[in-house]
Amino acid sequence: MIKERLNGAPLHALINNAGISPKAADGRRLTSLTTPVETWMDVFHVNLLAPILLAQGLLDELKLGSGAIVNVTSIVGSRVHPFAGTAYATSKAALACLTREMAHDYAPHGIRVNAIAPGEIKTDILSPETEAxxxxxxxxxxVGTPDEVAKVIFFLCSEAASYVTGAEVPINGGQHV
Structure with a gap:
């Protein structure tokens, strides 16, 4: 579908922003002890495999556009979080590693690959209780705003970041310090 819409035109940016973070029936985080295998597979298919499949499938268009890829990881990829489950966290940690590997693999094709690692961002997913x-x-x-995240993504896709590849930029108001 994407290739059809591009119809041979260059692709300047691919933002891999899809992600799922399932919870237990009572809303609690799923741990390594409680996450069903099917859930692990679903999370890894969306959060890790989809970005690599999209990048592979759009390689020619990205080469034409000297494109940039930005993978959206998460603050939870490097620490245990009170709400994000184990499958989500490990998929985001794996995506950070994949970003470095992709940066190495795609650089000879003129394609930069970076990641952002947001913390809590004020979206519909963030409950008022979590924010408080x-x-x-x-x-x-x-908490951060979607606009603050978008500005970092825009920078990573711009000529201003022409020598930046393999980086993971935290966007979390210092939450990681």
């Missing part, structure tokens, strides 16, 4: 609980422990004392 986490904002006080974030050094900037607030």
């Amino acid at each position: 609980l986490l904002a006080p422990i974030i050094p900037m004392h607030r």
Whole structure:
């Protein structure tokens, strides 16, 4: 479908932003002890395999556009989080590793590959309870906005980042420090 819409035109940016983070029936995070195998497979198919399949499938168009790929990982890829489950966290950690590998593999084709690792961002997924609980422990004392995330993605896709590849940029108000 994407290739058909491009119809041979160059692709300048591929943003791999899809992700799923299933919860238990009661809303709690799924742990390594409680996550069913089917859930692991679903999470890894969406969060890890889809980005590599899209990049492979759009390689020619990305080469034509000297494109940039930005993978959306997460703060939870490097630490245990009170709400994000184990499958989600490990898929995002794997995506960070994949980003480095892709940066190496795609560089000879003129394609840069980077990642962003957002923390808590004010989207429909973020509950008011989560925001109230986490904002006080974030050094900037607030959650981020989608616009703040978009600006970093835009930078990574722009000529201003022409020598940046293999990086994972945290966007979390200092939550990782």
